[in-house]
Amino acid sequence: MTLGFLLGLLSASWVWLEMRINTGLMIPSVTLVCLAIAAWKGNIFNHRIFLFSQILLMIAFVLLYGFDPVALRVVPACLFREGYQMMNMPLDTANSILVAILIGGNAFVFRKVAIKK
Amino acid sequence: MKKLVAIFSVMILSWCIFTPGTVLGKADPKKRVALTKDNPIRVNMKEKSVTVLAEVNGKYLVQPTRHGVVFSGGKFGDKSVFKSFVSPKDFYQGLIKIGSKPGENMTMENKEKTFVQGDLLDVTVSWDGAGKASYKLDEVIVDSNKKPFQVRFGGNLKNALKLNTGCLLCLDSCPVGITSNASYTHGAVEKRNEVTFKGNQSVLPPDGTLVVIKVKVKK
Numbered sequence: 468m469t470l471g472f473l474l475g476l477l478s479a480s481w482v483w484l485e486m487r488i489n490t491g492l493m494i495p496s497v498t499l500v501c502l503a504i505a506a507w508k509g510n511i512f513n514h515r516i517f518l519f520s521q522i523l524l525m526i527a528f529v530l531l532y533g534f535d536p537v538a539l540r541v542v543p544a545c546l547f548r549e550g551y552q553m554m555n556m557p558l559d560t561a562n563s564i565l566v567a568i569l570i571g572g573n574a575f576v577f578r579k580v581a582i583k584k
Numbered sequence: 585m586k587k588l589v590a591i592f593s594v595m596i597l598s599w600c601i602f603t604p605g606t607v608l609g610k611a612d613p614k615k616r617v618a619l620t621k622d623n624p625i626r627v628n629m630k631e632k633s634v635t636v637l638a639e640v641n642g643k644y645l646v647q648p649t650r651h652g653v654v655f656s657g658g659k660f661g662d663k664s665v666f667k668s669f670v671s672p673k674d675f676y677q678g679l680i681k682i683g684s685k686p687g688e689n690m691t692m693e694n695k696e697k698t699f700v701q702g703d704l705l706d707v708t709v710s711w712d713g714a715g716k717a718s719y720k721l722d723e724v725i726v727d728s729n730k731k732p733f734q735v736r737f738g739g740n741l742k743n744a745l746k747l748n749t750g751c752l753l754c755l756d757s758c759p760v761g762i763t764s765n766a767s768y769t770h771g772a773v774e775k776r777n778e779v780t781f782k783g784n785q786s787v788l789p790p791d792g793t794l795v796v797i798k799v800k801v802k803k
Contacts, residue, residue, distance in 0.1 A: 482648050483774040486663055537785055538646040545643040554662055558642060558791050
């Protein structure tokens, strides 16, 4: 999902493409592809990939939008609701879901790492 | 690894602090504007104006777009600063009804070298709780070159119906949009990077707020 966001952000920054396709679709598409690869390879929760993709996402966001708090509130939520075809979803709701996924995902992956150690 | 996890926890918490009670959240449902989603257009013959209902798309307050107002049922319904509930056909007919004359000079072949013609229009935007009665289009959509908008009634109903983009107001001259901005030719935004357009986040209300867009022939 994080990689999907990264691709979504990058494609949305290209105005020509953004005006023609639903860039939010990158999120469910990449998530599905990653899940398929992970199921095939048998290692779904590699915490290094997880961490690396989040760092890349943050770098890309800062490079594209700077430290604009409005962009932080709007862009991920808009990409999310577009990607999952829920255009009438308020941004607050989308942001709450994203925060829940982010915290839940990180807690799940890093708890597994801690248990292994 | 523990340090990295700690750093990430701080980053996530920072996001959580920013997120609740967002500035660009849902519009207050108690407030209302004169038009409704079931009755989203008003043609005022006395005033010679066409008024349409639309809502703010928060995405284009931070990202560039070339679409000003687009019908929500069109292909580009989610690509504009204002998502309207009025179809291009109804909007076109409204403008004809008030006596406005379309330019009909834009084609797919000449679009990059031709400025849209047709009656010059005055476009204003208002909403419940706005700082003043109405804002000019120049105030709510920011042109990176600060060129004033010259919105003209291009016409183009045939193309609009054929392509179903839903465009009511394009921000550069357009062979599909019913009205468009004669300050630039087609391709100024997407191809030649001459200009960028964004909704003015310091003026416009939050994502999802209903706004009323009034179009009048300029005298």
